[in-house]
Amino acid sequence: MKCKGRAWKFGPNINTDAIIPARYLNVTDPEELAQHCMENENPRFVKEVKEGDIIVAETNFGCGSSREHAPIAIKAKGISCVIAKSFARIFYRNAFNTGLAIIESDEAVDGIRDGHEIEVDLLSGEIMNRTTGQSFKANPIPPFMQKIIDDGGLMEHIAKGRS
């Protein structure tokens, strides 16, 4: 599976209040949540993101609250993949559980600037910077997590285990 789009670069410790402020947590509709994605952090983001675009962030992406609304909002906004140096643990689980592609790579984050055109091959873990021509390798996804993705998410994974 391949993702392709413009890089939206963010700093370290992007928390879930930045991804989707709590004042919007009185709804669960993904489309409605997507309209406010990252609005505290970068108001341009909501207006200009195109289907397939990629978030690139430093360490500890998704720290803070356990709200699953965060990966849901990012995915519904059309973001195809999040590349970060590291992810906060609850966000990491939530992303897999909701089917948002996330990968870790220090080199890729350092080698990508805001606005660069990026291509990611999720299966091989190869990240191509189309703007600079550089390519990077992501840390492999743990096999157990890969199984959850292969099954189509946690609920489906559990359903298979029980049947």
Add this chain to the structure above:
Amino acid sequence: MKMTITQKILADHAGLGEVYPGQLINAKVDVALGNDITAPIAIEQFRRAGAKRVFDKEKVVLVPDHFAPNKDIKSAEQCKTLKEFSREQELIHYYEVGQMGIEHALLPEKGIVLPGDLVIGADSHTCTYGALGAFSTGVGSTDLAASMITGELWFKVPETVKFIYKGRLNPWVGGKDLILYTIGQIGVDGALYMAMELSGETIDALPMDGRFTMANMAIEAGAKNGIFLPDGTTEQYVRGRAKREYRFYTSDEGAQYKEIREFDVSKIEPQVAFPHLPSNTKGIGEVGNVFIDQAVIGSCTNGRLDDLREAAKVLKGHKISPNVRLIIIPATPLIYRQAMKEGLFEIFLDAGSVISPPTCGPCLGGYMGVLAKGERAIATTNRNFVGRMGHPESEVYLSNPAVAAASAVLGRIGSPEELGHKD
């Protein structure tokens, strides 16, 4: 194999003799918790999976506390979803407004979570129950749904970092200051994916409420769980509340730690975390002139009885600054009643503060104390991210209840000692 308390609890709940850090396990959960923000998505997933019944109606706990008492029509709909699901599933532990308290104060108080338990909750501050010597961690709504159905969840066994606190606490220094100081030292991802084991002679002397405060904020260092070795203080707290058996686990001599950090607490003064990260800490002496518009005393971090007593001690005989709103939120109906009985409400009202019913409300910018553009608050809550308490251009400073109370009187962030208090 020598194991830490975290490893032992996980091993027992996975039906294994031993577990090692990095191992993936499937473990039974004793309590699965959701609230009015996270449970609606979990319930949706539960239905989507075609599930009919929760695995155990005594072990699935739903507490509408974030935007309850209902703040608007949309929040009312979310709370209604919880109520209807609880009725349909005949859940024992659903708490309607009036019985409802802030979940992480309510569950220990009611004896729903106990030492040795494995608890998951779709709320990041579920790590609070580590204060009792339980393994307790926050998850998302889908993980909650999975364990509501199966009574199990997968975990990666974390490495443990041990924190040893030594020495006597200075005046007006408590659990909040110790954990803020620790986060200031290690950073907001200093314990990412790890267990924080909090120990030492200072901890041995720390009352339960202070321990809850510390475990509560383990997530602010990125930790999977924060945990204390249960002792006499734990036993005293749990006795009379527990309605089922519980177990005290301890860490083996020679258990493996990723790192051991020692802190001399006699060097720690009351801490204030500046915007916009809990790790931006300064000692109260280094704060300078920071004028405030609002002070909030409450939340799952500091809304317990000891916290209110401390605030009352500072506020007694004082009036808050005319430039400040002081909002005090007892975390549960029981704490509310006890505070009232002890005469704390009289002190709060005389000082010019307002007393709210239990709710998470302002902590996450929901309601009951939202900040306007450019406004500044000191709060005993747990996060000071951009826009956390309201407008993206407002600011939140984190502190203990005594400092928050003193600041409300002074109109700027300051110490109780400035009001002539001696602890």
